[in-house]
Structures are given as C-alpha cells and as structure tokens.
Amino acid sequence: MISRRDFLKLSAIAQAAIPATSTAAAQASPAANPGYNPVRTLNGAALPYTMKNGVKEFHLIAEPVEHDFGPGMTVKCWGYNGRTPGPTIEAVEGDRVRLLVTNKLPEHTTIHWHGIFLPCGMDGVGGVTQPQIPPGETYVYEFTLKQHGTFMYHPHADEMVQLAVGMMGMFIVHPKGGENPRIDRDYAVMLHEWAIHPGTYRPDPAIMLDFNTFTMNSKVFPFIDHLVVRTGDRIRIRFGNLSMDQHPMHIHGYSFDVTATDGGRIPPSARWPQTTVPVPVGSTRDIEWVADVPGDWAFHCHKSHHTMNAMGHDVANMLGVDQREVERRMKNLVPGYMAMGTDGMAEHQDHVDHMPGPVNTLPMMMGEGPFGNIEMGGMFTIVKVRDDVAPGDYTDPGWYKHPPGTVAYKVEI
Amino acid sequence: MHQVYSRMAVAALMALSTAGCVSAPPRGEYPILESSVAERSGFDTRQLSEQDGESGVNLDDVIQTRLQEPLTADAVVGIALLNNHAWRARYRRLGIAEADVIAAGLISNPSLGTVFRFPTSGSGTNVDLDIAQEIVELLMRPARRRLADDEFTEVQLRTAHAAMDLAHRARTAYFTYAAAEAIRVERERTFEAADIGLTLARETEKAGNISTLELAHHETHLEEHRIALTQANGAVQVARESLNIIMGLTAQEPVWFLDMRPLPEPSYSLPELPVLAQTAIEQRLDLQAAGKEMEVVAHALGLTRDWRLFASVEIGASAEREFDGEWSVGPAMAVEIPIFNRKQDEIRRLESMLRESEENFLDLTAEIAANVRESYRLTADLEQLNASLRENLLPGKKRIVQLTQLEYNFMLVDTFDLLKAKEEEFQARADYFESMRDYWIALTDLERAVGGRLPDTGTSDTQAD
Numbered sequence: 065m066i067s068r069r070d071f072l073k074l075s076a077i078a079q080a081a082i083p084a085t086s087t088a089a090a091q092a093s094p095a096a097n098p099g100y101n102p103v104r105t106l107n108g109a110a111l112p113y114t115m116k117n118g119v120k121e122f123h124l125i126a127e128p129v130e131h132d133f134g135p136g137m138t139v140k141c142w143g144y145n146g147r148t149p150g151p152t153i154e155a156v157e158g159d160r161v162r163l164l165v166t167n168k169l170p171e172h173t174t175i176h177w178h179g180i181f182l183p184c185g186m187d188g189v190g191g192v193t194q195p196q197i198p199p200g201e202t203y204v205y206e207f208t209l210k211q212h213g214t215f216m217y218h219p220h221a222d223e224m225v226q227l228a229v230g231m232m233g234m235f236i237v238h239p240k241g242g243e244n245p246r247i248d249r250d251y252a253v254m255l256h257e258w259a260i261h262p263g264t265y266r267p268d269p270a271i272m273l274d275f276n277t278f279t280m281n282s283k284v285f286p287f288i289d290h291l292v293v294r295t296g297d298r299i300r301i302r303f304g305n306l307s308m309d310q311h312p313m314h315i316h317g318y319s320f321d322v323t324a325t326d327g328g329r330i331p332p333s334a335r336w337p338q339t340t341v342p343v344p345v346g347s348t349r350d351i352e353w354v355a356d357v358p359g360d361w362a363f364h365c366h367k368s369h370h371t372m373n374a375m376g377h378d379v380a381n382m383l384g385v386d387q388r389e390v391e392r393r394m395k396n397l398v399p400g401y402m403a404m405g406t407d408g409m410a411e412h413q414d415h416v417d418h419m420p421g422p423v424n425t426l427p428m429m430m431g432e433g434p435f436g437n438i439e440m441g442g443m444f445t446i447v448k449v450r451d452d453v454a455p456g457d458y459t460d461p462g463w464y465k466h467p468p469g470t471v472a473y474k475v476e477i
Numbered sequence: 478m479h480q481v482y483s484r485m486a487v488a489a490l491m492a493l494s495t496a497g498c499v500s501a502p503p504r505g506e507y508p509i510l511e512s513s514v515a516e517r518s519g520f521d522t523r524q525l526s527e528q529d530g531e532s533g534v535n536l537d538d539v540i541q542t543r544l545q546e547p548l549t550a551d552a553v554v555g556i557a558l559l560n561n562h563a564w565r566a567r568y569r570r571l572g573i574a575e576a577d578v579i580a581a582g583l584i585s586n587p588s589l590g591t592v593f594r595f596p597t598s599g600s601g602t603n604v605d606l607d608i609a610q611e612i613v614e615l616l617m618r619p620a621r622r623r624l625a626d627d628e629f630t631e632v633q634l635r636t637a638h639a640a641m642d643l644a645h646r647a648r649t650a651y652f653t654y655a656a657a658e659a660i661r662v663e664r665e666r667t668f669e670a671a672d673i674g675l676t677l678a679r680e681t682e683k684a685g686n687i688s689t690l691e692l693a694h695h696e697t698h699l700e701e702h703r704i705a706l707t708q709a710n711g712a713v714q715v716a717r718e719s720l721n722i723i724m725g726l727t728a729q730e731p732v733w734f735l736d737m738r739p740l741p742e743p744s745y746s747l748p749e750l751p752v753l754a755q756t757a758i759e760q761r762l763d764l765q766a767a768g769k770e771m772e773v774v775a776h777a778l779g780l781t782r783d784w785r786l787f788a789s790v791e792i793g794a795s796a797e798r799e800f801d802g803e804w805s806v807g808p809a810m811a812v813e814i815p816i817f818n819r820k821q822d823e824i825r826r827l828e829s830m831l832r833e834s835e836e837n838f839l840d841l842t843a844e845i846a847a848n849v850r851e852s853y854r855l856t857a858d859l860e861q862l863n864a865s866l867r868e869n870l871l872p873g874k875k876r877i878v879q880l881t882q883l884e885y886n887f888m889l890v891d892t893f894d895l896l897k898a899k900e901e902e903f904q905a906r907a908d909y910f911e912s913m914r915d916y917w918i919a920l921t922d923l924e925r926a927v928g929g930r931l932p933d934t935g936t937s938d939t940q941a942d
Binding site: 262374380386393397405409 | 670680681684685686687891892893
C-alpha cells in the first residue's frame with residue numbers, strides 16, 4: 065500500500081512531468097512495440113508511456129477540449145490529453161500499470177477502469193472507493209493487469225455530465241504471448257451519442273433521449289477514418305459504448321464472429337456469427353473476420369436515424385403532400401424558400417450548398433462517392449479492402465475500382 | 478343767447494357730420510386672425526375670403542387639384558382651413574362680430590316731430606316743428622369704438638384659436654389614418670401567412686399525414702386572423718371618414734391618397750420643459766383671448782361706471798307757427814335725470830363677469846401647464862420607445878425569420894415554424910406603427926399645448942413631412 069508521503073512525492077514528480085501542451089501522440093508502429101500488434105484508433109491515437117522500474121507509467125490529463133466533429137462544427141467538449149475520446153491505453157496482460165490523472169476540469173473527477181480486475185480502492189468510483197480528484201490535483205491509480213481484452217475508461221464523478229460532453233477512452237489489454245490466430249488489423253471504435261442543438265457550440269448534458277449527433281470516436285460521417293484492410297487480412301474491430309442507446313453495428317459483404325465482450329473471450333464454439341452485432345450500453349464487443357473479398361464495404365449502426373447528422377424530429381410530415389401552391393405563395397413571403405420533403409428527403413443533399421444552415425451545424429446528409437451522393441451522416445464509415453495494400457499501411461486507397469461487369473447496371477424493360 | 482345756442486348747434490352739427498362718415502371695418506379683413514395663425518403655423522386663413530367670388534378662383538377646383546397630389550399632414554390642414562364647413566361657418570361669424578363694431582360706431586338718428594292743430598273755432602293753423610338729436614351716444618362714441626375694437630380683437634383671437642384647433646384635429650386624424658392603413662397592410666400579410674398555413678395543412682391532411690383534428694386547429698386559426706383583418710379594415714374606414722369630414726369633402730366617394738411616408742422617424746429634439754412652458758404662455762391664443770376678455774370686461778365696466786350719470790341728453794330745435802301766422806323758433810333740450818337708474822344692474826353684471834373671467838383665465842393657465850407637461854413627457858417617452866423598437870424589435874424579428882429559414886433549409890424546423898416567425902414579424906411591425914402614430918399624435922398635442930410652433934432647436938422641421 066503506497067504511503068501518503070510517497071503518494072505526495074509521486075504527485076510532485078507527476079506535476080513536474082506534465083507535458084506543457086496536450087498534443088496528439090503519434091500512432092505507435094508495430095516495429096517500435098514488440099509483444100503486440102498495436103491497435104489502430106480511428107481518428108485517434110495511443111497514450112504513450114514511460115517505463116519506471118518495470119511499471120508502465122501513463123499520464124492522463126482530464127481537460128476541456130475544442131473538438132471538431134467535422135470541418136465547420138467545432139464543439140466545446142471535455143476529454144483527455146486534448147482529445148475526445150481520450151487516447152487509447154494499451155498494455156499487456158501481466159503488466160503493472162501506473163496511471164497519473166491530472167484534473168484540469170472546472171470540477172472534480174475520477175477515472176473508472178471499466179471491466180478491469182483491480183483492488184477496490186483503484187476502481188475510481190467517487191465517494192465510494194476514493195475522494196474525487198479536485199481541480200488542479202493529480203492522483204495515481206496503480207494495479208497489475210490480470211486479464212486481456214477490450215475495456216474502457218471513463219469518469220465516475222458527475223458521470224452524466226462528463227460522459228455527455230465526451231470523457232471516455234478505450235483500454236486495450238493484449239494477451240501475453242501474442243494472438244492466435246494472428247490479428248492483422250486491430251481497430252478500436254468508441255461509439256457515442258451527443259445532443260448538440262443546431263447553432264450551438266456545446267453538448268447539452270440534460271438530454272436523455274433526443275440525441276442528434278452519433279459518432280465513432282467522436283467523429284461523424286464523412287469525417288470518420290475509413291478502415292483500410294489488405295485482402296485476406298484477419299480484422300478485429302473492438303467496440304465500446306458509453307452512450308444511452310444500444311447500437312446494432314452492421315458490416316456489408318461479410319459475416320463475422322463476436323469473439324469477446326468486456327467480460328472476456330468467448331470460446332470459439334460459443335461464438336455467434338452475425339452481420340450485425342448489438343453493442344449494449346456500458347459494454348464492449350470484439351468482432352473478427354477474414355476480409356477476403358475486396359471492395360468498399362459499408363459499416364454502420366443500423367438504426368437509420370443514427371446515420372444522419374442533426375435533423376428535426378418534430379417537423380411536419382411532407383411526404384406525398386402537394387406543396388406547389390404553398391411554395392409559390394411562400395416565395396413572396398420568404399425569398400429563397402423551397403418546398404421540401406414531398407418526394408422524400410434525398411434531394412436535400414444537393415440543395416445545402418446554396419441553402420445555408422445554422423452556424424456550426426453539419427447538414428443531415430453528406431458524403432460523395434464515386435457513383436453519387438452517399439446521403440449519410442453519424443455512425444457510418446467504409447471498410448476498404450484492397451489487394452494492393454501493404455501490411456501496416458493505413459493510407460486511404462481511394463475508391464474501389466470495380467472489375468467490369470460487377471456493377472449493377474440499367475436495363476430497358 | 479343766440480350766439481351760445483348757435484355755437485352749440487354748430488358743434489353738434491360738426492360732430493354729426495363726422496359721425497356721418499361711419500368708418501365700418503373693411504369687409505373680410507381680420508388682421509389679428511391672419512397674423513396669429515400665420516405666425517404659429519404658416520397657414521393662411523385669408524384665402525377663404527378670396528373664394529367669395531371676388532378673385533374669380535373656384536374653391537372646388539382648388540380642392541380637387543390638391544386632392545390629386547399625395548397628401549401630407551400639412552396638405553390636409555391646408556385643405557381643412559379652406560374647405561371644412563364647420564370652420565367656414567365659424568369664420569362667417571366674424572362678419573357678425575364686424576356688425577358689432579359697426580353698431581358701436583352708430584348713433585341714433587335725429588327725430589323730427591311735427592304737430593298741426595286746427596282751432597275748433599276760428600281760423601288759422603298752429604304748427605309745431607321739433608327736431609332732436611341724442612348726443613350722449615355721440616360723446617361716448619370714441620370710447621365705445623375703442624371698446625368694440627377690443628371686443629373684435631378678442632373674437633379674432635378666439636377664431637384663430639379655433640383655426641389652430643382645426644389644424645390639430647386634422648393632424649391627429651391624418652396620423653390615425655396613416656397608422657390604420659399601415660396596420661391594415663400587416664393584418665393582410667398575417668392573414669395571407671395563416672392562409673398559406675391552412676393550404677399546407679389541407680394538402681397535408683389530403684395526403685393522410687395529419688388528422689382532421691389537427692386540420693381543425695389550422696382552420697380556426699385562420700378565422701381568428703379574419704377577425705383581426707376585418708377590425709383593421711374597420712379602423713381604416715373610420716379614420717378615412719374622419720378625414721373626409723375634416724377636409725369638408727361632399728362627393729359621394731371622395732378620392733385621395735396619402736404621401737408615401739406618412740409616419741417618418743422623429744427628427745425634432747425636444748427642448749427643456751421650462752422653454753416649452755414659456756412658449757405656451759407666449760403663444761396660446763385661447764390664453765390671450767381669455768386675457769383680452771378680462772381687459773374687455775374691465776374696459777366695459779370702466780366705461781359704464783364713468784358714464785352712468787349721463788343717461789340721455791337730447792338737443793335740438795323747436796319752431797312754432799301761431800294761429801295768427803307768427804313763427805317762433807328756439808333751441809330745445811331734454812335730459813334724463815339719473816335718480817332711479819344709474820346702471821346699477823349693468824355695473825353688477827360686469828363686475829361679476831370680470832370675476833368670472835379672472836377664474837376662467839386661471840383655470841386655463843392650470844390646464845395649459847398640465848397639457849404641456851403631459852404631452853412633453855409622453856412625446857419624450859414615445860420617441861425613446863420607437864428608437865428602441867426600430868433598433869431592437871424590428872431587426873430582431875427579421876433576424877428570427879432569417880435564422881429560422883437557415884434551420885428550415887436543414888430540415889430542422891418546418892414551414893409552419895417559418896410562417897409563425899413571419900406572423901410575429903408582421904405583428905411587431907403593426908405594434909411599431911401604432912407606437913409611431915402615438916408619437917406623432919403626442920407631438921401634435923405638444924404643438925397644441927404650446928399654442929403653435931414648437932421652439933426651434935436647430936433640427937429639421939417639426940411638421941410631419
């Protein structure tokens with residue numbers, strides 16, 4: 065048990081060691097980290113560590129963060145080390161880890177290590193297992209990792225608010241001795257929901273049901289990184305979900321096995337094959353499959369509202385309504401008015417460039433593909449499987465060049 | 478004896494001869510009326526007399542020509558002063574007052590009496606010839622003329638005040654009408670917005686997307702706006718007819734229209750209250766008339782007191798022809814002896830009237846001071862309010878429409894939300910026009926309170942155009 069004096073000494077060292085700015089750490093490349101194939105955090109980064117007498121020492125700084133959900137939408141969030149979600153913590157089963165947590169928030173905080181077996185006093189539940197970390201102070205969590213799998217970290221003080229404004233991150237523990245079978249591409253995706261009212265710059269923590277912004281690693285389509293995969297790679301995607309809703313995550317063109325939860329690996333005979341994995345609230349799920357067919361494969365939450373950016377939920381239903389007379393008369397009243405919705409909402413994407421919206425708000429439907437408008441937002445991205453991707457190369461290869469005769473085509477009947 | 482009587486006779490005859498040149502005031506010339514109104518408003522009351530056919534200008538033609546131009550508040554006042562029939566009737570009363578001036582200069586005609594007597598027995602004819610002339614009137618005549626001039630001045634002052642009152646009523650009616658028109662336009666726009674909403678609701682219900690219950694809400698919403706529109710139309714009609722009466726228009730359906738900007742932004746900066754109070758004391762015609770009335774009554778009281786013992790004196794001549802043909806001739810005189818009647822009743826009446834005039838004067842002074850304070854404060858408050866409405870309310874509602882449209886573009890709100898924002902914009906505009914009307918009427922009331930022109934504070938014209 066660490067004494068109070070030692071604890072304070074460590075705090076002093078930790079204070080001295082606080083980085084001057086919270087900049088993004090580079091993605092670690094496999095060569096630099098023997099022992100495991102590092103996880104790729106879409107749009108994100110890993111948390112660096114220093115070895116101190118055999119202990120992996122990490123430093124998290126809980127602080128306000130100005131975060132872009134996409135260009136033109138900058139939001140005042142809270143996160144870690146300049147990011148939301150916070151940088152991904154990676155270690156190996158058996159490692160002793162020491163996590164310094166500096167609080168630069170305007171209120172107190174803690175960190176709970178979701179799914180991790182540890183001494184009760186390190187569990188991070190404010191009021192129950194520790195006093196909350198006051199603003200300006202640094203606390204230390206230290207424990208030995210007794211498991212491997214996909215876990216998360218998040219506050220357990222004023223949890224509703226701090227989660228609502230973006231404080232969370234992935235905590236990956238690799239098995240000792242490597243994976244069998246080998247995982248070629250290992251991705252970490254934190255799912256989340258936000259209520260950012262149109263024309264505002266801050267999430268609304270009071271919202272319980274009416275979220276309007278749905279993210280993977282705090283980004284919306286078309287600004288979520290694509291998953292770049294070499295044909296034949298075994299790919300794993302680790303999902304975390306600290307939002308208020310379950311998200312059914314769906315892959316096109318493949319089926320996968322659900323291989324783990326935040327409780328541990330699922331024995332192979334017990335694994336469910338699915339094309340859609342429901343990721344419950346407060347859980348993680350690992351899925352794995354071999355990506356043996358090239359192409360641009362859509363990968364998204366299957367709740368159709370979750371693949372839209374902000375939309376109005378109370379608007380009158382204009383589907384099938386003849387608006388011609390109304391449009392003619394409205395143009396006199398409101399110059400630039402256009403009727404919308406009679407034949408559905410698809411044409412909306414084409415109009416947003418000449419019909420501006422509120423400040424700091426992304427249009428509901430975005431994205432352009434090689435064949436036209438993609439009309440998506442929120443939790444949508446693409447798994448790009450290519451024959452000619454080098455191992456370890458994650459650069460976006462552009463759009464898939466379909467072999468002749470393999471694209472749906474028009475016919476006259 | 479002969480000589481004394483001759484001299485008296487000559488003096489009387491000379492007085493008579495001058496009295497014969499009765500200098501009645503020239504018909505239709507009211508210099509006090511004209512100068513008072515012109516100084517205080519720039520308007521000419523004199524034009525009225527030109528229309529009496531002497532200059533050959535036809536009043537109807539003049540009015541019709543003016544009605545073809547867009548009317549400003551000043552134009553309406555000008556037409557009213559030419560053509561308002563109640564005012565023209567009041568003006569005619571000046572002629573009656575003129576008659577009182579003439580009457581003050583008249584003296585009684587001499588009386589000639591003759592008697593023929595025939596003897597019941599005998600011959601011959603006895604003839605009496607008497608001529609007599611009342612001379613107290615003659616002696617009092619200059620004093621009575623002065624008093625009559627004073628009274629005539631008072632009548633002109635009161636008439637001038639009535640002219641300023643007409644101008645005030647004309648302006649007030651003008652602004653009322655202008656605002657009613659502007660508000661009516663906003664109610665029409667609001668009705669159109671509600672009707673568009675109803676049209677959309679009907680199409681939406683036809684498509685099966687809303688219930689008949691929800692449609693019923695839209696239908697009844699429109700009827701509420703119909704009530705407001707009808708009321709606005711009514712207010713316009715009432716205001717227009719008010720102006721038709723003020724301008725004295727007798728056509729079946731008078732045709733005229735307003736200037737483009739009948740309710741402009743204020744451009745007059747108010748002086749301090751003491752300046753306005755002083756201007757009121759100097760300019761108010763009814764106050765001057767009330768002061769003149771006190772003078773006139775005091776003057777009449779003095780005159781009555783001074784001459785109370787000189788009731789009536791007649792001088793003349795008498796001639797008689799005797800039966801025998803002998804004529805005798807000589808002067809005659811009759812004097813009323815003031816034993817019982819020394820004008821006690823007239824003096825008492827005039828004393829009481831003087832007290833009454835004094836109280837009326839004080840009452841008017843209090844009223845004027847209150848008028849000035851009230852309209853000054855109201856004008857100042859409304860000017861501030863309107864500046865705020867112009868800077869904050871109107872642009873704010875416009876901005877709400879624009880920002881709502883941005884949300885509409887992204888399908889975050891719907892057409893009904895946009896229509897609601899427009900309805901609120903129209904309501905704000907109507908509220909603004911009401912407030913602008915109230916300002917211009919308050920300023921007009923202030924003009925009336927100070928009795929005419931507002932003091933020059935170096936800013937542009939206080940008149941509404």
